[in-house]
Structure formats: structure tokens, C-alpha cells
Amino acid sequence: MRLSPTRRRRWRIVLAVLLISSVGACSSATDAPPNAATSSPPNTAPPGSPTTTLEHSLPPSVHDFLSSTSAFLGTDRIEVWVCEVPQGATDPTFNRSTLRLALDPSVLSGLLNKYVTAYYQQLSHGAYQPAFLPGRIHQMTVDESPQDCLDAALNSSAATTSGVLAVATAENAATAAGGFGTIGYICASRPLSRCPAASTRRGAYVGASDFHPDWGPEPAVDLEEHELGHMLGWTHSGDDIGEDHNSGIDVMSNSAAPRSFDPGRRDGQDTLGINRLAARWLPLSDVAIDQPIQGTAQTFALRPSTGASGTRLLVLPVDSNRFLTVEYLPKSGLDSFFPTGGVTVTLIDQSPAACNQATRCLGPRRRQLTEVGTAPFFDLLTPRSGEWTGQGWSVKVTGLSDVATVQVKFSSR
Template structure:
């Protein structure tokens, strides 16, 4: 029973099949870290296709943006990690592009100029992106094998970039924060998750439809929660709170606490083969997941195989796909529904009540290859 990838290793321990030895190529991410905020000036004559052809340039001042982000984004990640991770935002400076400079050039220029105490950078362009372009990008960078710890962003290349749209004055005194939080998720090594319609169709994960909470509460500025697999990869769910189900044909019953909670069994892993598994977790409509209509079980296919993300695994190419329901996947598996069956496993929800769920899982055969 082994799910092994560049960001995650689970080894079952007898006799109770607890997961042990989580291994992250980039994490764990814990405590305070300094993220330096930079402004990227885009010339009106730019021919980088990502930018809206418009004379509008938004006033992006690094000190002001750092001040706007420091309390709410720190609070968001503090809640997401149950107090394990609190990024701090400080002002960096300004980089200027030539006519061909785009998002990656902005990020690279800021990284090259960042201070040694910054372990990541966040770059905000003063130009808006086209409606059909991605809103930003993020990268966990590379391992700092010989650099001093904590690893400086200018050595690792770790950072995020967003266009200026979410800082347009029309948002009012508090900008939209979900895209920044999404791109910072990439700096933690989190990939996009997706369902049947594409990469941004799941309301269950900041790394999919990060704006989903705003569809329920228009005043919402933060993103929603994230999948248990991301919390585990970041080191925010300890290995002792993960169980790996035996693939021996017998039914095994587990009591799950919400994956967003601070303790208890929060993630159940159903092995599919080398570096592939299904994760089972309970989501409840509270905290960062308050936009969800009801509590229930989420099922996610996790593929960290060489075919999916290479060797060693590029974490941003790890494939994480929602398995139950249809977009936006808020129709979580309930005790009133038939058991879910797929990839050689059966998952039955016996009960969801009082902040816990009872589920029974059975390996029913080899999954189709």
C-alpha cells in the first residue's frame, strides 16, 4: 500500500494502517515566512499578448499592496493551516518591463532583486490581463540544497505573479484576494484540481475555482478551502491523522473528522497503484468552506505517476481530479445516496453527523488501466 510522489510518501504502518513518513520535496511550510511584494510596470506599447490593450494602468504601490494583503491573507492561510502557516507581506520595489516583457519576466526581475530574508515574492502588474488569459502564475521554485535556510527566493526562484485587475479601484477598499491566494498555493507546490469540465470547475479547492465563495456571498474576498491532499503535502495534516485502507477485499469502516479540522482522522487514502490513489475526506460548510451548501464526502483521484508529473514529480503537474458529482462538485456524497464505485473501490457513507462522518470502503477489484 504505497502512494509515493515527489511531494508525498505514505507508508502504511501495521497494525492499524496509519500513514507514516510524509515527504515533501518543498515543504513542510510552517510558521512565519516573508513574502516580498513588487510592482511590475508594463509599458503602454507592450506587445505581450496577455495584457488588455488599454491605456489603463492601475496604481500599484508595493507598500500599499503589502499593507492590504498582510492581515487578511495571513488570516486566510492561518485558518487553512490550523495555525501552522502565516505568511507576512513586506514591500519590495518596482521593476519595469520593455515592450516584450510579460508575467514571467516580471517575476524573474523581482526575484533577482529580492532581499535575502524573503522566501517568496509576489509581483503585481499595473496592467490588466485579457479576459481570455490566465490571471497569474506561481511556482514553488527549486530545492535549495546548499543555500542557507530559510532558502531565499532569489536562490529558489519561488514566487507568484498576478495581473492588476483584482486591485482595480472598483473593488473598493478591500481587493479581491482569491487569485493571490490561488497563486500563493502554487508557491506551496499545489497543482490545479479539476473535474469533468476543466481546471477551474471545482468549488471545493482554492486551486480550482478560487472565486466560488463569491458566487454565494458577493461580498466575499477570500478563496475557499483546499483539498486534504494539499494540506498533507504542505505538512499541515500530520501523517498520524491519515489512514490507508487495505486493498484486501474486506470492508473497513472509518470515522472521519473534517479535513479542515485541527485533529483526528482527516484523510483516508485508497491505493490504486504506484503513485496513484483516491483520497476520501469530509467537508463541512464552515470556516473557509462556509460557501458549501452541506456537509458530505469528497472523493479525489491523485496521480503523481511518472506519466502525470515526471521523475522526480513536478508538483504542479500532479493530477487531482474530483470523482463524485458534477461541477461545481458541491453535491458531496451523502449517506442517503448509493455507494460510489470506481477504480476498483466502493465508498459508502454510513452517517454524517455532529462534525464527523462514518464511511465504509471496500476494494472490489483491480481498477481499469
């Protein structure tokens, strides 16, 4: 069932977007590379870039979100390298243990093609397919860092490679993050096959832990899935008190959360609808946008954002830098471990304060804050819960079946 409130406007886009940004490391906020752009309006795209054509003008915050995120469609060729870590390596990222795994780029590529490719095909409903190809082994010197190894792999990667994943033979220290990843520099020459990683510096690094034999035949690939998300320009989600890996409902937060419910799980959970919109796996034609007009409540029927079709995301504009997304996350598929299904709300914040910069936080610098409930945010909105209010909006779930029936109302800020 689809409801068609009079105030509801459907925005359609003939899209092919592209351009954009860089940045984004998993473990900590990092500065953009010196030549990284943070904003590129469609009408200033470099020659040869695809263009964005809007049938209607979008809220400015949504327009800028789309202009600063990149489509990832089709095959994404990613070279898999091994970082051979010598005994006595000095970088504090590495565990002091003498454990070293005998890793082979061909074997790793096979495992990643089997598990991570299947995961992303499920997330994108077939729109995007990472293809992992064996790279080589980089023999690290005793004082090289993970970034040094990734740089060496990027420098030697093939011209047809659009990303690099480096896997160390040593585990990371308990105090270090498990890895990092970045979308790299702007690549105006879409498709991906014309964006060599040696130029864009698009890549990720993970320690050896996920490939320890104790996991059994299927490695723990949730971190690789998370870091690949960074290579798509996705950002973390969670709360606004400084810890951004505390959400269990998004692979771009605590990707290991499913394993705390089911020790047999190896994949991460699903992701938020805003990331599908960023990658263009969820077309704008399946996004409903309400307007902040004070008055009567409007009702929307939302299909699961993790599904393949229908209206799957509701946008509630806040201001020129921020907007809310409302989506239905059922207890199914990669999210079958959820205690219950329900509706969540995410604040997309592109204001300078969101990343403590002087300029707006566009592209991977944006923040995505989970607004409903408390960490780990499994307490989703249902017909039995109260309404959520914030940013001038209230959101109430009145029905939950194949669709979530959601009543929203703007009062004032």
C-alpha cells in the same frame, strides 16, 4: 467517536521532510526548470537536509508523495513588487486597455498581510504564516513579459526573502489567465529563512484586476491565495477532461467560486486535505490508511479535513503511482457557501501519463482529480446519496454530523 476496525492501520511519521521540486504555473502546464528534480527519496537527501523517519512502511504511492512535497511551517517572507506596465506594452498577457492602477508595494503588502495572511493562518491552523514585505517598483519596458518582471524582482530580492509576488499595474487580457505561481527549485536548506527566492526562483505574478478600486476597501484576494498555493507546491484539482479550474470545492481550482454564491466574498474557499498533508499542516498521525484487501467493508469516522485535529483524511491505495483520499467537507468556515456539506474523494495520480511525461509526475506535476459528482463538484456524498465506486473501491457515507461515518470496501480492479 472513533471507530477502530481491525484492518485499519494508523501510520505515524516523525517528520520534517523536505526537499523537492519545482514547476507549476497556473495558466498552463509548463516544463520543469532544467535542474529541477522530480523525485528525491529520503535516504538520498543532500547533506544537511532533514530526514524522514517512518515508523511503518507506507504504501509506495504515499511514500513518494511525501518525498516529493515540502513542509511549509512558520513564517514565509514574501516580497511584494509592482510591475509598472507602460502604455503600448506588447505582451499578449496584458489587456489592450489603457487602464493603469497606481499601486504601491507598501499598500499592497499591508492589504495582503491583513487578508491573505489571515486566510492561510486559518487553512494551516496557525502552522504557517506568510509575511508580505514591500519590495520595489519595476519599470517594465514595452516588450517585457510578466515573467520578465517577476525575474527582475527575484533577482533584486533580499537574501532573507523566500518568495516574491509581482503585481502588474495593468489588467490581464480576458483570454489570459489571471496569474501564475511556482514553488521554484529545490531548497534543501530548510527552514524557509534559508531559502532565498533569488536562488530558488519561487514566486508568483498576478494582473491588476484584484486591486481595482471597484472592489472596495478589501481587494479580491482569492487569486493571490491560489497563486500562493502554487508557491507551496500545490497543484490544481478538478476533473479529467482537460479543464482543471472547474471545481468549486478547492482554492486550487476555481478560487472565485464563493463569489458566485456571495458577491461580498473576497477570499477563496478552503482547500483539500491532500494539500494540507503536502504542507505538513495535517500530520500523518491524523491520516487513516486502509488496505486493498478484498472482503468485508471497513468503517471510519472522519473529522472535517478543514478542522484542526482528529482523523481527517482516509487514504485508499490504488497502485505504485496512485492513491485515493476520502475527506469530509462540512458547510462551514471558508466553505460556508456550499449548498450542503458532505464527503469527497480525490485521486492523486503520479503516473507518467498524468502529466504526459516520460517520467513519473511527482511533486507539483502530480494530478489531483475530484472523483465524486460532476463539476463544480458540490454534489458531495451524504447518507442520502448513493455510494461512489472507482479504482476498485466503493465509498458510502452512513452518517454525517460532527464526523462523517464512511464505509469503504475494496472489491477488485
